Amino acid sequence: MKRILTGSILQLIFVVCALNLNSCQEMNIDSQAEFPVKLETDAQPQYSVLATSPRTIIFNISSNTPWKITSSEEWCTPTPAMSSASSLVAEVSLNILDNPEEKPRTATLTIAGENYEPETVITVTQDAKSKLVVQWIDDKMGSETSTAEFKIISNKAWTATSSSMWLTLDKEAGTGSAEPVTITATAAANAGKERTATVTISNGLEEQTYEVIQKGFILEFAGLDEMENPYEFTGNGTGTTTAEQNTKTYSVNANIDWKVSTEASWIELEKAEDNKTFTATVKNEYYFDTRTATIALEAADKTLGLEPVEITVSQMGGDVVYDGKDHTVDTDGHLTLTTTARVTSRFNLKGNKRKFAIYEWKFSDTDFTDDHAIDLNLDGKPAAHMWMGPNVNFTTNSYKFQIAGSLYSLIENKVNKDSRNKMHTLRVEIKPLENNANKASYDVFLNDEKVMDTVEIDISAIEVGYTLYFGFHASSTGTASMTISSFEVIPVE
Known part of the structure; x- marks a missing residue:
């Protein structure tokens, strides 16, 4: 009986050991299992971006193995370019520079995982710079x-x-x-x-x-750039006709009928029949200052609604020679002549000045403290010499206009000291008679009022040209001054 029990116990022990050995073997196999290597990305195979300010491309990589990204071009770079040690999922940005070229370009990016096949390839195409x-x-x-x-x-x-x-x-x-x-x-x-x-x-x-x-309705000045001094007329001419530099012909480009006008009385305008040109003539010689005027082209038909086309022209002051002393010219071009006692202070225009003309002075200020005479001397043939006031050297010449050797009286109460202190304009007109080519008329006006009866003289022996003197002469005494704002000579042909 004892032997039987002992044998049973040994068998039981053997079974238990066998079971325990089998259990240990199964546990060892499970602990040594291997997981597959994987790398996944949501990146697209191809991307297209603009040449300027391209968008940033973003995609994700999920991996259980280390990885890195390589780019074939420096203008397209990934961030990050490789995995971190602990990263399972990473967000990658592709940073792309502007394309400076006028043709498209392509970059290839390759994602490779350690012990992983196949590689992932991404193509980025960038548009050309705009031209x-x-x-x-x-x-x-x-x-x-x-x-x-x-x-x-x-x-x-x-x-x-x-x-x-x-x-x-x-x-x-x-x-x-x-x-x-x-x-x-x-x-x-x-x-x-x-x-x-x-x-x-x-x-x-x-x-x-x-x-x-x-263009619509055409109305414009043409060829101004080709003209010599198109905007400037000279101050004084020479000889018996208007000097050539005081006449200019302007061209007009127009497809409508037009007219030309100016507010200046000293410019004469004449339009040609061909509707293509007009002539502007400065009628007066001008001294001391520069004056300006506007010349305007206008449509003949006002209903067209065209604005006038304008240019501004100027006439320069003429050449003046001063005699004596005490003369000044201010910033406005006004000439002031001053005299004391028997001091000469006057200007003259030497040369062949016109005999037939209207000579006109305009005054901005006069101060005849004493009864000092104004002296006008027109040298030449016939000689003319006017004393508007007393002449202490030749008393018979006081208040007289001597023409061709004869004396003609000024109306004294219209040219006395008080009248000269109120003087705004003085005008001397020398004109040929219309009905007698051998005679000329002389007239004198103070403030547009006639101060001498008309004088008619024989000019059959006339010589071309006068030398004009105007101002104060030593033949008169006392204190006086006058400021002349302008002086002009208007030819009479």
């Missing part, structure tokens, strides 16, 4: 049906559009090309005022806008 060059129309288009060409160079497809129906384009779209494309713009005839249309040219990335101006 849009337009050679535009330089001039205005004619008012008639007219055409003009411009050119487009673009490395991308382009469009061209006109804002107005009266302006059409023979090409409104095209493909990218290195060669210029010529486009013809056609403007319909314009029977109205000048008008403007806008042409917009775009290649999708860049847009340019230009104006087309079409």
